[in-house]
Amino acid sequence: MNSDMTQGVSRRSFLRIVGAASAAATTFPAFASMTPPAAAGQTARRSGTRGMQPLSADTVVISSNENPLGPAQSALTAICSMGAQGGRYHWDEYMKTIDVFNGQFGLKKDYSALFPGSSGPLDLALMSNIGPDKPLVYGDPSYEQGPRAAETMKAPKYPVPLTATYAHDVKAMLKAHPSPGAYYIVNPNNPTGTITPKEDIVWLVNNKPAGSVVIIDEAYTHFSDNESCIDLVPQDKDVIVMRTFSKIYGMAGLRAGFVVARPDLIDRFNNVGGPSQSLASVSISSAAAARASLLDKDLVPLRKKINADIRTESVEFLTKHGYKVIPGSQGNMFMVDVKRPGKQFQSAMLKENVAVGRTWSAMPNYVRVTVGTKSEMAKFQTAFVKCMDMPAGAANGAAELHAPEFHVPSELYRG
Numbered sequence: 001m002n003s004d005m006t007q008g009v010s011r012r013s014f015l016r017i018v019g020a021a022s023a024a025a026t027t028f029p030a031f032a033s034m035t036p037p038a039a040a041g042q043t044a045r046r047s048g049t050r051g052m053q054p055l056s057a058d059t060v061v062i063s064s065n066e067n068p069l070g071p072a073q074s075a076l077t078a079i080c081s082m083g084a085q086g087g088r089y090h091w092d093e094y095m096k097t098i099d100v101f102n103g104q105f106g107l108k109k110d111y112s113a114l115f116p117g118s119s120g121p122l123d124l125a126l127m128s129n130i131g132p133d134k135p136l137v138y139g140d141p142s143y144e145q146g147p148r149a150a151e152t153m154k155a156p157k158y159p160v161p162l163t164a165t166y167a168h169d170v171k172a173m174l175k176a177h178p179s180p181g182a183y184y185i186v187n188p189n190n191p192t193g194t195i196t197p198k199e200d201i202v203w204l205v206n207n208k209p210a211g212s213v214v215i216i217d218e219a220y221t222h223f224s225d226n227e228s229c230i231d232l233v234p235q236d237k238d239v240i241v242m243r244t245f246s247k248i249y250g251m252a253g254l255r256a257g258f259v260v261a262r263p264d265l266i267d268r269f270n271n272v273g274g275p276s277q278s279l280a281s282v283s284i285s286s287a288a289a290a291r292a293s294l295l296d297k298d299l300v301p302l303r304k305k306i307n308a309d310i311r312t313e314s315v316e317f318l319t320k321h322g323y324k325v326i327p328g329s330q331g332n333m334f335m336v337d338v339k340r341p342g343k344q345f346q347s348a349m350l351k352e353n354v355a356v357g358r359t360w361s362a363m364p365n366y367v368r369v370t371v372g373t374k375s376e377m378a379k380f381q382t383a384f385v386k387c388m389d390m391p392a393g394a395a396n397g398a399a400e401l402h403a404p405e406f407h408v409p410s411e412l413y414r415g
């Protein structure tokens, strides 16, 4: 490591950046040396990339909870001005973005870390707290990265059904196991878009057994009226909050995300993966775009309204036509009952050039639909009615979306 890079950055901060980022970078390669059976599993799954089918250019892609608006103009301007400086490492760019984030949330130095997206640090947050004798407790249905990390770490899995209002059932989660390593809460939840009240999460944090952590994934929080749990971090609670720039900020391909937690919990990430791995921090252009997005006062309210308007219109259309939608979504997605195996329906929709999201085993007859643009949702509505009018089973054997199964963000699963 070139010592020039440390200029202007405190030694501890620098080590934290490098440590956290390199751990994230190595999430998967690290397992090769750490747990041979899991590594073998990863390798096997990598071969799942074979047979991938590209989508045609006119396909409406509302399968992966991406943001069709892409990065905001403020972020694009920042990327352009920063690109020319890409020949240098520019740790100051990186630090400036962390400072802005910390300033906005009243966080002390070392209580957050910036990563390329939130999937890597989410794995680290999960994996550094679970194991064969430290189970994972999580909502069902919810984002699959929790149980996938548990499988990798050979941690017992305790899925807990959501409540009648599709919130995480914190009382049942507490009862699920006397001493889990971690509780994973996605708020708003993926795939339902529904909210778990903050008071419920605080109750879990205050009543959970010592030695466990509560991981709160706020990937979709900006779309909602949800109250963030980030303020629990400066109170030094046993919580890890995840944030991403992939959703409302439209930077899924640019990769930036924050983990917010007590320094000792972030330091624990280094236990997952070896210390000598190569460094993969956020690129300076992504760091600059993330900072510009944070400082763009109009971005979140504007996009939140655009998303809510189109989501409301889409859900109203479906309910008016007699289709059942899981109520209460505040995210950029909703679940709709297609009255047949969701995978089959996905295939039928794909034939109509509309890629809708996947299904969950707790709700096999539902598919998840991401909120696209107005015109994308108009195409979705037409295709949806057409496919629902087909007899169940009609689309068997149709083309299937296929994406690399090993990729961490479950959103990239299009099958």
Ligand SMILES: Cc1ncc(COP(=O)(O)O)c(C=O)c1O
Pocket (backbone or CB within 6 Å): 064, 065, 117, 118, 119, 120, 122, 143, 186, 190, 217, 219, 243, 244, 245, 246, 252, 256, 257, 409, 410, 411
């Ligand atoms: C709940 C949740 N957490 C985390 C992620 C990971 O997102 P990223 O790695 O793009 O930040 C996703 C992706 O869709 C998600 O749905």
